[in-house]
Amino acid sequence: MEELSRAAIWQENWAGGVPLQLTLASTEVTALSAPPALYVMGPRLGYLPTVALQARAFFQHVLPPGDDTPWFECNRLALPWHVPLGVLYDLLARKRQRPWALTVHFRSFPRGRLLRWDGVASMRAAFFSSLKEAAYVCQGSAGGVMGMATSAQDELWAAVAAGDGSRVAAVSGALRLAPRARGDRRPMLPLRIYVRTADTEYIADLAEAVHFTSRPVEAILASGAARTLRDALSAVLAELLPSGWAPGGAEAAAELGSAAQTLQVGGREADVVVGGVRPPLDTPLAWLHSALAHADHFLYIAVMLHT
């Protein structure tokens, strides 16, 4: 029953997509009239560059001569290409706009603001290094990933790019990356947590408005009980945020009761979103990871602070 439901959740999660409205940047239009906006479904667990490949076919005929270096803007904010699209949507689309309006560029890549882009190979390299990091956290060794056959790597990357959840599960299942205890060390979970502190539509600088951490978190408390989402966030946010922003203690959370689906951070309410849904805060972290982890085996958690 549980296995079935987890598989169902996995399937549902992978089926998720974000409707996007892509407009070509006006500076890159060489035709007399701007081409019409393109509407596409971006895979939630996929990445922006794969969307760019789709968009290119439609905008190619108006682009100026030169090499393609696709990048995206939302409200003048350049979007990092190595963050999964669903996470970006949860984090930056405050009003859940559907479709989400983005501006796409193919020229003049903003070198200073984004990671260096050397074509699709960079995307693939970023994905595999992320997977290696997760494998090291779960297993204590990245050997499994490093030892993957080239054909298996190609298969995995093709599945991720296509957004095919069952194929990804088939390939990565062979890697046996489930977290496990090693000796007296408790099993660790790879988490990536994004905390948006600015509650405004317009963001000038991503690094200032969003705090980010990528870290391993123990799956089981010292008492032997499973660590819940609330426990993990309390501990991590206290460390991550500046002192004034410290989240309310465990007691305060307990006062609100498990029924309350909100987290208090520095007196501000916080939304916790994983994969576009708000899981109850007392969900065991290990289960959440097994159900909603991305293809690179990281569990991406978006936390939005409200004013």
Add this chain to the structure above:
Amino acid sequence: MEVEVDPRLVSNILTQLRMRNAAECAFRGITTDYQALLKRSLELAVRNGQLEKEARELRAENSSLLADVESSTQAAATSQQAAAAEARAKELQEELTVTYKDKARVAEELVSAGRQLQIVRESNEAQAREAAELGQKLREARARAKELGEAVERERQATALATSELEARAADKSAAEARADRAEAEGRDLAQRLMEIKAKEVAAMDRVMAECEGMLANARQQERAAAADRAAAAAERAGAARVAASALTAAGTRRSLPTSALKGMAGLLDGTMGRREAPQALAVASVVPSEALRTVAAHDGGCFALAFERSGGRMASGGADKVVRVWDASAGIQQSELHGMPEMVTGLAFTSDARALVAAGSDAALRMWDLTSGRVRHTLTGHVAKVCSVDCSPMQPNQAVSGGTDRCIKVWDLARGFCQRSLVCHSSVNSVRVSLDGSMAVSGHFDGTLRFWDLRSARVANEVAGLHTQQITSVAIGLAAGVVLTCGKDNLLKLVDPRTFQVQRSLRAPGFSVGTVWCTACLGPDERHVAAGSSDGTVFIWEQAERSGAVVRTLKDAGAASVLCTAWSPQGTPLVSSDKAGRVTFWQDRAA
């Protein structure tokens, strides 16, 4: 790792996910359709473009076909006229044949006309060329006329200048005549006074004579008294007679005195009047040479310095080849060579004791050789630029004076090799000499001024400003009376009296031109003759005795270059000249 989880929780999340997908994936169908439509639209756009292009092509083809149809209908209409036209064509053909014949004739005419035209053109061209030549000649003639006009103008100006000079000369002459008259009057006055003095002397003699008469009378009286006393004593008589005799002798002596005194006086006066001629009588007479004894190509690149020993036995020469050569002056044979100069030799001088030779060089130093050993004894440094001239004191064997383009005259102690004095002036020194008595240095300068320096006080004793209008190339001092001879680049030679600092005489000659600043003139030992070399290789000799100043001889050696230095032996012969090609020529009188 398995974790126990509340099924409610699972279903909660599953529901949320489904709701999420329901909300978000609802767009999937729309976006897929939209993309498909967009793609189709793009394809259709492309297709549309192609069709439009085809349509355009078809339209163009259609219009061309229409045009063809139009033309073919016209052709049909014209075919009826064709027959008529053909007949007409035949006629025209005949006409054409006739016309061709005409044309051939016309063409022949054209050819002949063309030939004529060619001839006419050629003749035209020839005339045009002639005209151009004539024009050229005319222009040349005009330019020539203009040049001649300018030359006439220049001549006119020169004549005016000469006239004004002549007037100035005439004024000078009248002034000089007035001076001569005054001098004559003074002479007469002096003669008058002399006569008076003589008369006084005669009167004084007369008085002496009268006294003598008195004394004679006394003596006679005493004689008479003695005769009277002769009887008194014989011994006394003899004594009286001796006294009388001595008195007589004294009287005789006094009587002869006036004439000898007059003679002495006259001699003294003569001495004063003939003072200038007296030294000439003392010095060796200079012999005017007439032919070259020897010509030696001695110094490669030019010989810039010549110097005689005071005795005249030896002569030294130096030039651009950095070697100093010592010659037997009378035979013109080289005795020795002195080495050690790193640069060109610009001046030479023997010391007064003839033991050493000092040479000035363009390396701003002087060198002194011991003539017995032929080794350099001193290198005299202190000048900061080229040293142009050097001379040794005739009185002190250890003193030399040099001058250079560093505007400085230096007095050297040759015994120690140190500079004793530096005399600073504001013009470059071209030549420097020491006066006969060794008390003064005489320097000729770039600014044409002659300066006299007192060597004891190191001050300018006198200067003759503007002696030459251009730079003074050489200074020479006569051996008899010490008269100073200067040679200037203005092609003039001047003789200056060292006592009055007045110009005694200016010497010039037609054809005499000073070529370089190294041109050195010289005086004969008795100061009667002056020799200087011209840039055309000729040596000019002037007689500078009373009121003459004329050229007495010109010497020219075949193939001589511009003459730089001349030097006259203190023995009177030979005269030595050197030229720019470095040849040294010894001149002597044919008779000698």
